[in-house]
Amino acid sequence: MHNYYTKTLLELPYFETINLPTFYEKKKISIQEINGKVTKEVNKICKCCGGTLHLHSKERVKLKHFAGCNVLIKINVSYERYKCYRCNNIVKQEIPFKIKNHFITKLYASQIKNLLIKGNMTNKAIANVMSCNATMVKQIDKDRLKAKYKDLKPTHYSRYIGVDEFSLHKNHVYATVVADLETGEVLYLEKGNKAQQLHNFFDLVGNNFMKRVKSISMDMNASYSKAVLDRYPNIDITYDKFHIIKRYNDTVISETRKEEQNRLIQEIEEAKNNRDKEKLKLLTNEYKLFKNSRFTLLSNRSTLEAKDKAAKEHNRYLYETYEKKGLSIPSNERKYSTKWIDIARKTNIEALDKFSNMLERRMYGIVTIAKHNISNGRVEGINNLIKTIRRQAYGYRDQEYFFLKIWDASRRYSHSKSHRKTGWTLKKAALLAAIFYYSEREGFEPSVPLPVQILSRDPDSATLASLQFSG
Numbered sequence: 307m308h309n310y311y312t313k314t315l316l317e318l319p320y321f322e323t324i325n326l327p328t329f330y331e332k333k334k335i336s337i338q339e340i341n342g343k344v345t346k347e348v349n350k351i352c353k354c355c356g357g358t359l360h361l362h363s364k365e366r367v368k369l370k371h372f373a374g375c376n377v378l379i380k381i382n383v384s385y386e387r388y389k390c391y392r393c394n395n396i397v398k399q400e401i402p403f404k405i406k407n408h409f410i411t412k413l414y415a416s417q418i419k420n421l422l423i424k425g426n427m428t429n430k431a432i433a434n435v436m437s438c439n440a441t442m443v444k445q446i447d448k449d450r451l452k453a454k455y456k457d458l459k460p461t462h463y464s465r466y467i468g469v470d471e472f473s474l475h476k477n478h479v480y481a482t483v484v485a486d487l488e489t490g491e492v493l494y495l496e497k498g499n500k501a502q503q504l505h506n507f508f509d510l511v512g513n514n515f516m517k518r519v520k521s522i523s524m525d526m527n528a529s530y531s532k533a534v535l536d537r538y539p540n541i542d543i544t545y546d547k548f549h550i551i552k553r554y555n556d557t558v559i560s561e562t563r564k565e566e567q568n569r570l571i572q573e574i575e576e577a578k579n580n581r582d583k584e585k586l587k588l589l590t591n592e593y594k595l596f597k598n599s600r601f602t603l604l605s606n607r608s609t610l611e612a613k614d615k616a617a618k619e620h621n622r623y624l625y626e627t628y629e630k631k632g633l634s635i636p637s638n639e640r641k642y643s644t645k646w647i648d649i650a651r652k653t654n655i656e657a658l659d660k661f662s663n664m665l666e667r668r669m670y671g672i673v674t675i676a677k678h679n680i681s682n683g684r685v686e687g688i689n690n691l692i693k694t695i696r697r698q699a700y701g702y703r704d705q706e707y708f709f710l711k712i713w714d715a716s717r718r719y720s721h722s723k724s725h726r727k728t729g730w731t732l733k734k735a736a737l738l739a740a741i742f743y744y745s746e747r748e749g750f751e752p753s754v755p756l757p758v759q760i761l762s763r764d765p766d767s768a769t770l771a772s773l774q775f776s777g
């Protein structure tokens with residue numbers, strides 16, 4: 307009659323019930339305990355010396371077996387221990403349905419694994435559902451991931467890779483992430499954010515991998531470029547275009563905007579004092595326009611991308627003519643960029659001058675934007691993923707586990723859709739906005755055609771990204 311339980315869904319091999327189950331409630335969870343013994347035969351010959359094993363003691367172990375809907379089923383397993391009197395070797399009766407290192411059955415472990423695979427619950431939430439502690443969930447998860455990704459090495463070749471840093475802890479400890487820009491898969495993770503980390507990545511993947519890499523994308527301020535220049539000078543470095551624009555926004559635009567704003571405020575004050583109503587009206591208007599231009603001039607990546615998309619539609623005609631002309635973008639890129647620098651120099655704006663010097667120094671990694679049309683956006687996406695993972699686990703203290711989670715997540719959400727088609731190249735980029743602004747103000751005539759879209763006062767179409775050359 308007790309064997310009823312071994313014939314249900316909860317069937318356990320080599321388990322025989324011996325008493326009626328007991329029921330009780332603990333912390334609002336209904337607990338059912340099934341009592342029984344394990345029936346697996348023990349080989350009575352000692353593996354160490356060939357002597358005979360004798361029954362030594364009877365033991366009991368409580369295993370969690372099934373959880374759900376505020377019900378927890380535990381099984382109370384009796385098992386035997388045998389001893390060899392000749393060599394003192396002790397052998398436990400095997401419990402075939404128990405998981406190693408945890409007091410749970412295989413069924414219970416698979417319940418946890420299923421919840422982990424779904425990937426939409428934190429370890430704490432899983433522990434809550436399963437009436438166990440989060441540490442065990444973490445250990446099961448870590449073992450699962452270690453078995454899944456035996457060594458954290460790329461499994462295929464990559465054409466375009468990106469490298470970036472991310473913060474490991476709150477106290478300014480950084481790590482390096484290398485990712486495939488086309489699949490979004492993380493290829494390498496290591497504590498530290500120096501050129502050495504990229505060297506270590508090169509060592510790990512080897513020359514066979516690296517000779518297939520066409521370009522490596524990175525931020526300008528990172529120290530990774532040195533490793534590439536030292537080791538693989540034939541691989542193009544591509545500086546992230548959004549990062550270049552951000553630098554431009556943070557230095558040139560912000561600085562000059564501040565100066566300009568102060569000038570206007572001062573002149574408005576003067577006009578007020580002189581009771582020059584006509585001038586005051588003009589200046590106030592200028593000030594308003596100036597204020598409104600901020601959104602156009604300073605935007606983050608996502609707004610830039612969104613605006614860029616809209617602008618591309620807007621500029622389809624221009625875009626298509628450009629394509630029809632069959633102009634080779636890569637060969638023109640340097641020409642346009644250096645032309646831009648010449649113009650920038652003529653404006654005599656200090657911030658712009660500094661920026662131009664930087665552009666010139668970094669030109670090798672800027673012209674390649676047009677050649678490969680890649681950005682580090684994918685790696686930045688991974689950086690956001692990393693933040694989410696860290697938040698979910700309230701800060702992973704176990705670095706190995708943290709890296710496994712990142713590795714897994716990048717594969718879970720990765721898709722092969724190319725991320726290279728972000729659309730626009732440097733010469734269409736934001737860098738011209740200030741030129742336009744200052745050339746107009748100073749009555750200075752640039753020698754290249756001015757971008758078309760900036761002339762529009764519509765903030766949605768007059769975007770940085772929509773700036774176009776006409777030839």
Ligand SMILES: [Zn+2]
Nearest residue numbers: 352355390393
């Ligand atoms: Zn023995």
